[in-house]
Amino acid sequence: MSLPATDxxxxxIIARAEAGQRLSADDGLRLFRSQDIAGLGYAANLVRERMHGDRTTYIVNRYLHYSNVCWDTCKFCSFYRKPGEPGSFAKPVEQIVEWARPFRDQGVQELHIVGGLHPSLKYDYxxxxxxxxxxxxxxxxxxGFTAVEVDWFCRLSRKDARTVMRELxxxxxxSLTGGGAEIFAPRVRKLVCPNKIDAARYFEIHAVAHEMGLKTQVTMLYGxxxxxxxxxxxxxxxxxxQDRTGGFQVFIPLAYHPxxxxxxxxxRAxxxxxxxxYAISRLLLDNVPHLKCYWISAGLKLAQLALSHGVDDLDGIVYEHERIFHDAGSRTPQQVSEEGLRKLIRDAGRTPCRRDARYNLLETAQA
Ligand code: SF4
Incomplete structure (x- = not known):
């Protein structure tokens, strides 16, 4: 790809997006080089409305960080601690179950489970x-778990990805979370996360999940x-x-927090x-059904704008203390009430709708 610095x-490109044609790598680069944010927003919104109308989904969920101990040292990561370092933790299963018990009566649709690569927790844990x-x-x-964690479980158990995914x-x-994708290009991985699994292994593990009928997420850490x-x-x-295995149900761009x-x-981007x-992701990814704004990272105000730049899904109603982005300096609230999120969506001209983990609609509120 060799294009002028601005175009x-x-x-x-907008005309081809309107016609439902697949866009190329050169198109994507021209969109990133363009200063026409209004045109970009128009095109992404058109595609978004063609796929989802005015609807904006969200889920009632909770975050579980079972541990923040990790042997790796990814340069963008503010979450990990070394074993024994102040602030490090690894929670016993009984403690986690006690914590989770009330969720049964709170209509929690999904528990999002992530941690680090703990050097001494056993696979059985x-x-x-x-x-x-x-x-x-x-x-x-x-x-639960990123492909990076699943790869770690393979190493712990000395089993292959198919066996580990089946046992999990x-x-x-x-389903699998989308973390660990960062930026797939080897040059970037070498600079910011040289020890992490490469793109091929990331996709291999997600492909195994897709073959088993599980839906997964995929992210991009940019900026x-x-x-x-x-x-x-x-x-x-x-x-x-996605053309090969079809199991990604949502793409989640995440801005790096410094x-x-x-x-x-x-x-910060x-x-x-x-x-x-957001807009370019929506335009290029014609085969991934949903585009999520993770408001915990992006902020609620930007999340509202994102709803007219391709985004159709907001994450989520989170009550538990979020660590990964707040340790990295995110100033967003730790939680928002369901009615607060619905109001935010309605104020952006969209219709809020609660969903389950498979994006089945549970109800629709009136705007
Ligand atoms: S991003 Fe994940 S693998 Fe990398 S240091 Fe942080 S917790 Fe460990």
């Missing part, structure tokens, strides 16, 4: 955690050292994988960049 005339949560919360979907699923796991070309490459790798980590000298990333 504001994107009318031909994760299976027991899932079994115990499944017993305690039979009606709650357990969305039998223990209660319903650090990646180029526009590497953003486009990342999004198109997702599109190619506090308390080794890349803290970098500025601007709101304009955030909106561009």
């Amino acid at each position: 504001s005339d994107i009318s031909d 994760y299976l027991e955690l899932l079994r115990a949560l499944r017993r305690e919360l039979p009606g709650t979907s357990l969305k 699923h039998e223990a209660g796991l319903d 650090h050292v990646e180029t526009d070309e590497e953003r486009v490459d990342h999004i198109l790798r997702v599109r190619e994988q 506090e308390n980590n080794a890349l803290g000298y970098l500025p 601007t709101g304009l960049t955030d909106l561009k990333v």
Whole structure:
């Protein structure tokens, strides 16, 4: 791809998006180089409304960080602690079950479970955690672990990904989270997370989940050292994988937050960049049904704008203390009430709708 630094005339690309044609890598790069945010928003909104109308979904969920101990040292990560370091923790299964018990009566649709790569927790701990949560919360979907954690479980258990995914699923796991994708380009991974699994392994593990009938998420951590070309490459790798296995139900762009980590000298991506990333993701990813704004990271005000730049899903009603982005300097609220989120959606001209973990609509509120 070799294009001028700015290319504001994107009318031909908008016309092709309007016609429902698949956009190319060159198109994606021209969109990133364009300053025509109004045109981008128009096109992304058109695609979004064609797919989902005015509806904006959200889920009543909780976050479980079972541990923040990790042997790895990804440069953008503010979450991890070394074993024994002040602030490090690894929660016993019994303590987690006690914490989760009230969710049974609170209509919690989904538990989002993530941690680090703990050097001494045994593989059995994760299976027991899932079994115990499944017993305690039979009606709650357990969305757990990144592909990076699953790869770690393979190493702990000396089993292959298919076996580990089957055992996790039998223990209660319903879907995989999308973390660990960062930016797929090897140049970027070498700079910011050199020890992490590569794109091929990430997609291999998600493909195994998809073959088993599980739906998964996929993310993109942008706004650090990646180029526009590497953003486009990342999004198109997702599109190619989705053509093959079809199990990604949502794409989640996440802006890098620069506090308390080794890349803290970098500025936070601007709101304009955030909106561009949402809009271009929606335009390029014609085969991934949903585009999520994770308001915990993006902020509620930007989340409202994102609803007219391609986003159709907001995450979520979160009550438990969120660590990953708040440790990295996010100033967003730790929680928002369901009525607060619905008002935010209605004020953006959309119709709020509660969903389950598989994006089945549970009800529709009137705008
Ligand atoms: S991003 Fe994940 S793997 Fe990397 S240091 Fe943080 S917790 Fe560990």
